[in-house]
Structure formats: structure tokens, C-alpha cells
Amino acid sequence: MSEKRQFRAIKGTRDILPPDSALWNWFEQTARETLESYNFREVRLPIFEETELFARSIGADTDVVGKEMYTVEGRPPQEVEEFRRCITGHGSRIKADRFVLKHLVHDVEQVVPELRLAVKAGDVPDTQENQKLLDGIVAHGARLQAHLRGEAILSDEQVLQLSQTIVWAAEDLRLGEAMTLRPEATASVCRAFIEHGMQTLPGNQKLYYVGPMFRRERPQKGRYRQFYQIGAEVLGQSDAPAIDAEVLEMLLVLFKRVGLANTTLYINSIGCKDCRPKYVELLREELRKIRDNPATTGKLGPDSQRRIETNPLRVLDSKLPEEQPVIEKLPRISNHLCAACRQHFSELKDELNLREICYEENWRLVRGLDYYTRTTFEVTATGLGSQNAVCGGGRYDGLVELLGGPGGVKGIGFAIGTDRAILSIQESGNLSRLPGLSVLIARMGTKAYPVAVNIARKLRACGLAVELPPQEMKFGKALSLANKLGARYAVIIGDDEVTSGTFTLKRLADADQRTLNESELLEYLESERRGSGA
Ligand code: ATP
Ligand code: MG
Numbered sequence: 001m002s003e004k005r006q007f008r009a010i011k012g013t014r015d016i017l018p019p020d021s022a023l024w025n026w027f028e029q030t031a032r033e034t035l036e037s038y039n040f041r042e043v044r045l046p047i048f049e050e051t052e053l054f055a056r057s058i059g060a061d062t063d064v065v066g067k068e069m070y071t072v073e074g075r076p077p078q079e080v081e082e083f084r085r086c087i088t089g090h091g092s093r094i095k096a097d098r099f100v101l102k103h104l105v106h107d108v109e110q111v112v113p114e115l116r117l118a119v120k121a122g123d124v125p126d127t128q129e130n131q132k133l134l135d136g137i138v139a140h141g142a143r144l145q146a147h148l149r150g151e152a153i154l155s156d157e158q159v160l161q162l163s164q165t166i167v168w169a170a171e172d173l174r175l176g177e178a179m180t181l182r183p184e185a186t187a188s189v190c191r192a193f194i195e196h197g198m199q200t201l202p203g204n205q206k207l208y209y210v211g212p213m214f215r216r217e218r219p220q221k222g223r224y225r226q227f228y229q230i231g232a233e234v235l236g237q238s239d240a241p242a243i244d245a246e247v248l249e250m251l252l253v254l255f256k257r258v259g260l261a262n263t264t265l266y267i268n269s270i271g272c273k274d275c276r277p278k279y280v281e282l283l284r285e286e287l288r289k290i291r292d293n294p295a296t297t298g299k300l301g302p303d304s305q306r307r308i309e310t311n312p313l314r315v316l317d318s319k320l321p322e323e324q325p326v327i328e329k330l331p332r333i334s335n336h337l338c339a340a341c342r343q344h345f346s347e348l349k350d351e352l353n354l355r356e357i358c359y360e361e362n363w364r365l366v367r368g369l370d371y372y373t374r375t376t377f378e379v380t381a382t383g384l385g386s387q388n389a390v391c392g393g394g395r396y397d398g399l400v401e402l403l404g405g406p407g408g409v410k411g412i413g414f415a416i417g418t419d420r421a422i423l424s425i426q427e428s429g430n431l432s433r434l435p436g437l438s439v440l441i442a443r444m445g446t447k448a449y450p451v452a453v454n455i456a457r458k459l460r461a462c463g464l465a466v467e468l469p470p471q472e473m474k475f476g477k478a479l480s481l482a483n484k485l486g487a488r489y490a491v492i493i494g495d496d497e498v499t500s501g502t503f504t505l506k507r508l509a510d511a512d513q514r515t516l517n518e519s520e521l522l523e524y525l526e527s528e529r530r531g532s533g534a
Contacts, residue, residue, distance in 0.1 A: 011225065012224050014226075024418070027418065027422055028210055028418070030258050035250065038246065043192060043208070045185060045189065045192060045209055046182075046188070049191065050180075051069070053180075054069060056403065057186070057369075058183070058184070061311050064215060065183075067216065068216045069215070070181040070216060074179055075176050080118050084170055086111045087107055094163045094164055096159045101163070104144070104166065105141055108144075112137055129172075129174065133172055147159065182213055182214065184213055184231075185229065186231070186415070189207055190235070190399050193235050194400060194406075199235075199237075199400075199409055204236030205234070207234075207235070211228065213229050222385065222417075227417060227418070231415035232413055232414060234412050235411045236410065237410065239374075241350075243412060245348060248377065249355045251416070252265065252379075260390070260421055261381075261382070262428075265377060266359065266365050266380070267362070268363060268364075269334070269375055269376070270372060270394075271374065272338065275341055279331070287308040288308060299325070301318075301323060313366040327364070334361075367392060372396055373397045375395040376393070377392070378393075381421070383423065383424045387420060393412070393414025393415060394412065396411045438528075439525065440469070440491070441455065441466065443472050444495070445494060449472075451493050451498055455518065459491075464529055478490060478492070479506065482508055488507065489507055491505055491506075492505075503518070505525075
């Protein structure tokens, strides 16, 4: 007997149901319009990419790469598995015996070219690691072959060791492609930029994306495992502070349009590849002193202790109350920026003032991801508890080159956390401009039916949301249904209306009622729609 069970959405994922989905669509639509008014254009990206893309760009010792990625290994074609087995199958029979050795060497010579072809064809990942392993197998195989031919004499021990190394290398080959559900999209935008040679297009490229991201985090309010972002990136030769300022202006214009109240913009500069390493070293030394001084040694928790060596900047991110007093006394990056970075930051602030953008400087804003340089920023909103960041971003001038792209390409961008932005709007109750169901059509009598079908089609063509119930209904019942569904108007069609060629229109908010002919009805509702923005 099959077990009766109910399925539920996977932990950390959720369904966005009506009426919330309308709010989501409206939010995303407003974002598209706002970003496009700044001449950003959409890029649609895959939601999974090679794992290495994220590992390399986000940084191996970040939480995202270390703990939060959803990674799967693709399955290689069967014949590729069999090629590998030709070599690994020798594992149990390794002996310093000419006959056994001949077989191994023969198989290596047969199989390695096939594996190389598979790499070329894209069936096996073309990674440095795989290339190294294949090169190793070939080199060891050649030494064994020379030994068999009497050109080089190896001891039994050497023969065993080389054979074993060949088998291990074959076992270590990664035949399936490692793929990861994207935890963020900046790396993908850069990958696409490079892949399509977009640096040759005129001017800076201004791109935006909308879609889901995936991180295995502890789910809580405002933190999900599948969440959504709207992001924008500017990539190109220029890193003028005016670009940073325009990106921030656009962000705040959007937040204002969607009624995201009480936001705060925090900005910082974390220097460049010239000045940041020196500051990081200084920070590390100071943190080591704190750790090693008996008077302060217990002041840093285990995470921060570890980060002293792996990523000291991240210590500044700490929210642990007991760490705050020591962190506040640490050296600040603003005193250690090189002249060029200091000037960039100061010009950015001038640009923000020119645009009448309020901001707060926050020297501890370093952001979680490794690739940031110079400008970093974050926007917080109210009503979200401790998950109050609705947007994060910054400059990443070396990222395109780090991902194998052309040198000299600069970048800046942000990602808005749509889930949190919408939560904050909902908490503030600022939803009055949302479109909803406009019209319910109520009919009574067989002659009314074709009239109802016809007028429903015409109203929908005018852009109104129309509900035409499949059955006829007493008018009292129809009005109460219209109310429950949140319609603004009911159009009533009974025998009288059919005879006189008119419609009775009832406004539900105040029961205002009027009789209109078809063109008057269309004109009236159409102008109401334009007025309400619905
Ligand atoms: P946080 O510090 O809150 O974890 P983050 O620094 O990891 O944020 P970013 O990688 O900069 O976040 O992503 C940009 C925005 O995406 C965040 O400001 C937030 O609004 C949103 N975001 C990030 N992770 C999640 C998540 N797990 N669930 C919902 N929204 C998220
Ligand atoms: Mg995070």
C-alpha cells in the first residue's frame, strides 16, 4: 500500500502566493522601469554555473563558498567512465612484473588520448587539476615504458610507486562537471561579459538582472535558501566616482518609488590592491596582539580568532556584543588609503552631495565577498529585525581580470534583496498604489450571457482585470462576491440592461451607481484605470 503523504516546500524555500505575487510583480516592474530610465539593460543569465567561477570570484574562505553553496556533480558520458576504469582497474593487480606492467602501460597509452579528446569535446571538465593529472599519468607511463624498453632501469619499488601514482591520478580525475546553483550573480555577469567580448562594445556596459539566488543558510525571517535579487552592474574602462554616485542615486530613486521608507545608505572605501593588503596586515598584527595579550585574549570569539589568519577584514563585520569594544579600537582603513583611493572616495562624497543623497560613513562596512575594492555600500531598512540589509554592493575593479578576462576592466554594482525589500514595504503598510481586481461582471438571464462575454473581452483589451463568473448569479450575491474578491466595480447585466443596450456600473467603495452605454462604460473605466495606476 502506498504511504499517504503530504509534500511541503523544501526548508528555506517558499511559495509566493496571490495577492503577494502582485506586489512582487509590481516591485520588479518598477525596478525594471527605474533601471531602464538610467539606461541599464537586462541580461538573463543561467541559474547554475561552473563551481569554480564562484569559488574563484567570491573567495574560498568566505561563508558563501565554504558552507552555503548548492553544488552537484554532473554525470559524465558512460564511455568516459569506462576509459577511467581501464586504468583504475589495475589498482588491485599492481606488481613489479613485466607482464602486468606492459598491460598498464598499454592501457595508459590507449586511454589518455581518449580522455584528452573528451576534455576537448567538453564532456570532461577542462580544469587545471584535470590537466595536471593527465600530464602526470602520461609522464609516469613514459617512465615505465622506458623501463620496459631497457632505456631506464627502475627498482621494483620505483615501479610499484609509479604504477600506484598512475592509478590514484586516474581516480582523482573529475569526470563530471561541478555545477553550483548561483549564490549571487555578479560573477555570472562578469563571465558573460568576458565570454561575449563585451569590452569591445562602446562605452561602459550597464546591465541588470532579476532572479533567484541560492545559499544554504539558517532560514529565518528575511533569510531564505532560495531568495531573490535585483542587481545592476557597470563594467568598462572608467571607474569615475560619478558612476558610483549614479548607481547609488538610481538605487535610492527606486526605493523611494516603491515606498521603501526609512532607508539608510552606508558607504565606505576599502582601498585597492596597493593599499588594502598593507592595511589588512596591520589589522592582522593588531588582532594578534589582542589575541596574545593575556589581558584581552578572551575578548575575541572563535570565529574572529580564525579570521585573524584567514580574512581579518571580516572581523570588522562581527555583530557579537562582547567583541565590539575591541573592534572599535582597531585601526581604521580611512587612515590607510593610498592617495588615489582617498581622492576617489572624497570625489564620491562630493558627487553624492551634488545629488542631494544622504549617507553615513561606516568604516566597518567591508562586505562579505573577497572581490570588492574601493567603494562599498549597504542600504538598511526598517521592520526587518537583524536581517535589515536590503541591498549591498560596491566596486570590484580586478574581478574581470581575475576571471580570465581582459585587463583594465573596472566594475561596480549592487544587489537588492527583493524578499527583504518587500517585507519592509509590507511592514510599513505602504501598499495603497497596488493594482488589484478592477471589475466583476454579474449577469442574470440567458440573453445577458453573450453581452457579458463580449464586454468582458473589451474591458480586458483596455487593460482592466476582469472576473467573469462562469455561472449566473443573483445580484446581491454577485456584489458580495465582488467585495470579497476586492473588485473596485461591478458591471451588472440583467434583462432591463439587455433590452435598453446599457450597463449598470456600481462602484463598490461608496455604492455609487450609474447607467452607461457600452462606449461610455469603456471610456469611464479606462480613465479610472489610468487615474488609479491599476
Ligand atoms: P547578510 O549580511 O544579510 O547575510 P549578505 O552580505 O550576505 O547579507 P549580499 O551577498 O550582499 O548579502 O546580497 C545582497 C542582498 O541580498 C542582501 O543585502 C540581502 O538583502 C539579500 N540576501 C542575501 N542573502 C539572503 C538570504 N539568504 N535570504 C534573503 N535575502 C538575502
Ligand atoms: Mg550573508
